[in-house]
Amino acid sequence: xxxxxxxxxxxxxTRWSYYETGEVACPDCGSLKSVGREERELHTDAPAELDxxxxxxxxxxxxxxxxASEVTERCREYVHDRGFINGGELRELDETYxxxxxxxxxIRAYERSLSSGAxxxxxxxxxxxxxxxxxxxxxxxxxxxxxxxxxxxxxxxAKAVSTYRDDLRTFLDEEDAERPSVRRALGRLDDHLRRVxxxxxxxxxxxxxxxIEVARDLGSTVRADDEVALARAQERLESLGSDRx
Numbered sequence: 001x002x003x004x005x006x007x008x009x010x011x012x013x014t015r016w017s018y019y020e021t022g023e024v025a026c027p028d029c030g031s032l033k034s035v036g037r038e039e040r041e042l043h044t045d046a047p048a049e050l051d052x053x054x055x056x057x058x059x060x061x062x063x064x065x066x067x068a069s070e071v072t073e074r075c076r077e078y079v080h081d082r083g084f085i086n087g088g089e090l091r092e093l094d095e096t097y098x099x100x101x102x103x104x105x106x107i108r109a110y111e112r113s114l115s116s117g118a119x120x121x122x123x124x125x126x127x128x129x130x131x132x133x134x135x136x137x138x139x140x141x142x143x144x145x146x147x148x149x150x151x152x153x154x155x156x157x158a159k160a161v162s163t164y165r166d167d168l169r170t171f172l173d174e175e176d177a178e179r180p181s182v183r184r185a186l187g188r189l190d191d192h193l194r195r196v197x198x199x200x201x202x203x204x205x206x207x208x209x210x211x212i213e214v215a216r217d218l219g220s221t222v223r224a225d226d227e228v229a230l231a232r233a234q235e236r237l238e239s240l241g242s243d244r245x
Contacts, residue, residue, distance in 0.1 A: 003043045004036025005087050019087040022047045042174045044083030044167055045091065050074065050100050056135055064131055068111045071135070075104035079160075084167040090223050093164045093215050095139055101156040103134040105201075109152040119148060142205035150208075155201025157208040158193050161215045165189060168218060181230060182221055188237045189214055210236050 005019040009026035010033045018024065025032055052074060058067045078100045084091045110127050113119035119127065126146040133140050145153055165186055172179055192211060196203050217233035220226045 001043060002040035004038055004040050005043070006037040007034040008037050009034050019043060019045075020047060041088030042085050042171065043087055044170070045086040046081045046083065048078050048081040050078045050096055050137070052135055052137070059132075059135070064107065064128060065111050065114060068107045071107050072104045075100040079104070084164055084219075085171055090168065090171045090219060092219050092223075093160065093212065096137065098157065098160055098212065099134055099137055099139055101160045102139070102153050103131070105152040105156040106134065106149050107131055109149055113148055142209045145205040150203070150205050151199075151201040153201065153205060154196055154199070154203045154208040157211055158196040158201060161189070161211045162193055164215050164219070165193070168215075168222060171222065177222075179222070181234075182218060185214070185218055185230070185233050185237060189218070192237070192240050207240065210240050214240070 003018060005017050006015060007018055007024075007026075008015045009029060009031050011031040012026065012029045014026050014028040015037065016023070016027050021027065024034070026034060052071070055067050055071050055074065058070075079097065082097055084093065110119070110124075110131060113127075114121060114124070127148060130140055130144070130146055130149055169183075169186060172182065189211070196208070196211070201208070214233045214236045217229040217236065220229035221233065
């Protein structure tokens with residue numbers, strides 16, 4: 001939606017940025033009456049923080065499964081609040097968004113594997129290390145993703161890229177930018193996203209990573225008119241076509 005980011009309270013005259021606070025009420029007097037002081041800009045983002053500190057303290061003396069619900073709730077709330085257009089500027093597909101997306105999916109997959117007996121609590125070191133890395137806001141490389149959690153990453157990344165793709169298209173439409181090469185690349189990316197989603201994310205981690213790389217390259221192309229990034233995206237789309245899912 002289009003929003004006037006800089007607001008001025010009609011009661012006390014205080015000015016604030018809606019883009020930065022996400023608040024419609026005056027920060028000084030609490031009044032809901034204000035006027036915009038700049039042109040409307042496309043805005044899909046909201047101020048959000050992925051705060052996992054309480055959860056990390058909790059896993060010091062209790063199993064991961066005991067904090068799974070809280071982790072999932074915090075991550076999903078963060079992802080729900082976030083967008084990729086802020087005050088008319090296209091953002092990148094950032095690490096924190098990817099970590100939150102994957103963690104919400106992976107910790108639930110881990111919990112289901114334990115409860116179904118598919119995973120032995122005595123031999124789940126790789127899964128626990130992976131989840132602890134995500135809790136510490138580190139994104140393990142594709143080669144280190146446990147096989148049991150690969151579908152969770154694949155599906156989480158496909159959803160993240162789908163959200164980014166939607167905002168990228170919205171941005172292009174708002175700018176009235178033709179960009180046929182970018183739009184064609186987005187169409188090809190759509191095809192790969194549908195394949196991954198149809199497989200419930202059960203693809204090689206390197207394939208999931210390439211989706212991220214393509215989305216980021218296309219974002220750079222649009223933000224900075226970077227033709228080198230566009231060429232990279234096209235090459236990666238070609239390699240996705242030859243990857244073994």
